[in-house]
Amino acid sequence: MLKMRNLLVCAAALLSGVVAQSSSVGAYVSSESPIAKAGLLANIGPSGAKSSGAKPGVVIASPSTVNPDYLYTWVRDSSLVFKVLIDQFTSGADTSLRSLIDEFVTAESVLQQTTNPSGSVTTGGLGEPKFNIDESAFTGSWGRPQRDGPALRSTAMIAYANWLLDNGNTTFVSNTLWPIIQLDLDYVRDNWNQSTFDLWEEISSSSFWTTAVQHRSLREGSTLATKIGQSSVVSGYNTQADNILCFLQSYWNPSQGYITANTGGGRSGKDSNTVLASIHTFDPSAGCDANTFQPCSDKALSNLKVYVDSFRSIYSINSGAASNAAVATGRYPEDVYQNGNPWYLCTMAVAEQLYDALLVWSSQGSLEVTSTSLAFFQQFSSGVQPGTYASSTSTYTTLTSAIQSFADGFVAIHAEYTPSDGSLAEQYSKTDGTPTSAVDLTWSYAAALTGFAARGGNKPASWGASGLTVPSTCQSYSGPTVAVTFNVDATTVEGENIYLTGSVTALENWSPDDALLMSPNNYPIWSITVDLPANTVIQYKYINKDGSGDVTWESDPNNNITTPASGTYTTNDSWR
Ligand code: NOJ
Ligand code: NOJ
Numbered sequence: 001m002l003k004m005r006n007l008l009v010c011a012a013a014l015l016s017g018v019v020a021q022s023s024s025v026g027a028y029v030s031s032e033s034p035i036a037k038a039g040l041l042a043n044i045g046p047s048g049a050k051s052s053g054a055k056p057g058v059v060i061a062s063p064s065t066v067n068p069d070y071l072y073t074w075v076r077d078s079s080l081v082f083k084v085l086i087d088q089f090t091s092g093a094d095t096s097l098r099s100l101i102d103e104f105v106t107a108e109s110v111l112q113q114t115t116n117p118s119g120s121v122t123t124g125g126l127g128e129p130k131f132n133i134d135e136s137a138f139t140g141s142w143g144r145p146q147r148d149g150p151a152l153r154s155t156a157m158i159a160y161a162n163w164l165l166d167n168g169n170t171t172f173v174s175n176t177l178w179p180i181i182q183l184d185l186d187y188v189r190d191n192w193n194q195s196t197f198d199l200w201e202e203i204s205s206s207s208f209w210t211t212a213v214q215h216r217s218l219r220e221g222s223t224l225a226t227k228i229g230q231s232s233v234v235s236g237y238n239t240q241a242d243n244i245l246c247f248l249q250s251y252w253n254p255s256q257g258y259i260t261a262n263t264g265g266g267r268s269g270k271d272s273n274t275v276l277a278s279i280h281t282f283d284p285s286a287g288c289d290a291n292t293f294q295p296c297s298d299k300a301l302s303n304l305k306v307y308v309d310s311f312r313s314i315y316s317i318n319s320g321a322a323s324n325a326a327v328a329t330g331r332y333p334e335d336v337y338q339n340g341n342p343w344y345l346c347t348m349a350v351a352e353q354l355y356d357a358l359l360v361w362s363s364q365g366s367l368e369v370t371s372t373s374l375a376f377f378q379q380f381s382s383g384v385q386p387g388t389y390a391s392s393t394s395t396y397t398t399l400t401s402a403i404q405s406f407a408d409g410f411v412a413i414h415a416e417y418t419p420s421d422g423s424l425a426e427q428y429s430k431t432d433g434t435p436t437s438a439v440d441l442t443w444s445y446a447a448a449l450t451g452f453a454a455r456g457g458n459k460p461a462s463w464g465a466s467g468l469t470v471p472s473t474c475q476s477y478s479g480p481t482v483a484v485t486f487n488v489d490a491t492t493v494e495g496e497n498i499y500l501t502g503s504v505t506a507l508e509n510w511s512p513d514d515a516l517l518m519s520p521n522n523y524p525i526w527s528i529t530v531d532l533p534a535n536t537v538i539q540y541k542y543i544n545k546d547g548s549g550d551v552t553w554e555s556d557p558n559n560n561i562t563t564p565a566s567g568t569y570t571t572n573d574s575w576r
Helices: 002-042 075-090 093-115 149-166 170-191 207-228 231-251 272-280 297-307 346-365 374-378 393-418 442-455 505-510
Strands: 368-369 389-390 483-490 497-502 519-521 525-533 535-547 552-554 559-562 568-574
Touching: 002 075, 002 393, 002 442, 075 093, 075 442, 075 568, 093 149, 093 170, 093 559, 149 170, 149 207, 170 207, 170 346, 207 272, 207 552, 272 297, 272 346, 297 346, 297 389, 297 568, 346 368, 346 442, 389 393, 389 519, 393 442, 393 552, 442 505, 483 535, 497 505, 559 568
Parallel strands: 483 568
Antiparallel strands: 368 389, 483 525, 497 535, 519 525, 535 552, 535 559
């Protein structure tokens, strides 16, 4: 009896704890939502309170000008921010945003045409990650290109285009939006198989996030093209979308149950890159499809657990948390940038993936536990076994209510480390939770708004993820190529050889280990001919390796060439 009473008291305490948390999370969502919206709008030129000097429709990443200096506009951040505003506009939640959205369209069309270190509009310039806030090119050295920008930008504009079509404004879509969207999508179609810096601007390889958002953009782009009679691009977009979907599968690490975020970089590969990809390619009509890593898919849930667990022991603010409790999470466990702290937008992304999953289970009326997702679900019910649980079963109720509290737990952590004025920086300290790095990060505000919307039951529009088939063999593809001959005048001593590496896959992606051996047939001229993407700005360097494998790089800056549209090309250099 005593035992029984204790158990009951215990259950009641637990329940009231959960209820208390849910109502305090609800209160946080209510108070923080308008602050996040205002914080986001303050960072958009020309009249945002914190963005003076930014041209109309230009989103600053943050008003911070030192350590770090984020007073620039990134295509990625801007597109994610405007996707939030476009969704608020098209859903009717905020009908006042239209002129701001039109200013964004104009600003991005200017940036597309601005020649920059990645190239011109026809030679790779669309891969440039960031610009000055007056819309001029940023010419300092940077991790470029970053090939997620054109995909994210077209996704934002396609959402606007679809609304305009539904509301009878075909002319604006065909004459104004489509030319901008098509430039981005043609770039995605022709370059998806080229190496890219990842969204954290650090690793040049292939990146799950980039591949996933590229896939989405071509699918919805081909649907839009069909609707407005631009049929000539449709089969090219569809063919490459199939190839991208095929390639997307290769990031999955079956033995460890997570998505390896990048093909290069030499890290564990556990990275919020993958969680962000799942929420930004959420398509409620695709159910729990694992090929597109939908939020409730077994692969994405297994991945989420591995990602979250990788932060349990590395941030001291997480110490003492139960092994299945929500914790602070950051970009990736090996991160050292600004000391390597948790990020608000990453912690919120965990909650958002879980809310998205709950929405789909609820509309399906069931959830499935597979051997792949078993470890994820056993966090909430240690004895649960693989199977399909209808919403009428107690297993379904137990699991979904625990997952709802788990999701709220991440929002509660976000709330705990948000200062009383509600402002959201980029990071919060891993040792005491105080805000750190860039203040008022526009992306942090955008991520709070999408997380809150998901908690409130918001389902985004479908982009065509349902009913896709993964081709049985993957075709790699790299648009048109030209044969480029590199000649370099380099004097060497016995045992030394000259190698070539650079910014594209065919040049082994800046890898000294895999650099291409040149031939000294015409010593001291070393030569090699390589097929490289046509119409592209390509950066490269020569390196010298001695008999014991020691590498000497040419001095900075990188060399670069712009390949022609067709034919052949020769460059004659001298070792620097
Ligand atoms: C600046 C980038 O924005 C950031 O993501 C990166 O971690 C640091 N550079 C270090 O490479
Ligand atoms: C650094 C982040 O790593 C990158 O993703 C972002 O685009 C810039 N900061 C600007 O916010």
